[in-house]
Amino acid sequence: MRVLAVVGLKREAKLVVPYAAAVTPRDIGAAMDAGAAVAGIVSIGIAGALAPGLAVGDAVIAERVVTANEAFETDAKWTARLAAALRDARIGSILGRDAIADSVEVKALLHDASRADAVDMESHLAARAALARGVPFAALRVISDGADRALPPAALTAMKPDGAIALGRVLGSVLRRPSQIPALIRTGRESERAFAALLRCLDLLGPGLRCPYLV
Secondary structure, eight states: OEEEEEOSSHHHHHHHTTTSEEEOGGGHHHHHHSSSOEEEEEEEEEEEEOSTTOOTTOEEEEEEEEOSSOEEEOOHHHHHHHHHHOTTSEEEEEEEOSSOOOSHHHHHHHHHHHOOSEEESSHHHHHHHHHHHTOOEEEEEEEEEOTTOOOOHHHHTOBOTTSOBOHHHHHHHHHHOGGGHHHHHHHHHHHHHHHHHHHHHHHHHTTTTTOTTOO
16 A cells, blocks of 8 residues: 655655655546555645744644635544654644735735635645545645745746746746845745755655555
8 A cells, every 4th residue: 555645846746755655636536546555645745834933844734624615634543643753743724725825915814714824735635635535634734934924926937837847937037026036045945944844754754654554
């Protein structure tokens, strides 16, 4: 059996591969239908903070994943094992949405509406897939940008649909708005800290990411 780790970025996938089978949301169905049986699905990677006080590099383990009109409970046993391994992580909720939360104002509105701790673009899709297939689901995300941070325009154009970085679009955005360069540098540094923290989490969890249903 194997664990499917749902990610949105190629860099997340590269970090996850030694520990679980990394897939994007659109590939979950194909991965479920091919190869070994799936013991569970976990959404894992970086996320934006919605709750004040969460710092870059902090981990959030979800007891539930929410959208504007849905709520998905994570598997209690798996969540407890994640929390036991990552004792400094916040146990809370993650908001899944189909657009990046790019400004402080948007993050504040989302937090007020959902009371979620963090936001990403994959967890709700992973949760839906797990529910549809009847397999255990968990979610772990590491903060890459605080609730008080806005993302510069270049960062918003950076990601291709396959999770790769569109360098040409980034350079074009910078040329059009060079004033964003300091914010873009800051965002890059904070992203590096988040990826380093994600790797530490993966090392602590080990192969299988503490899924209790691996046999």
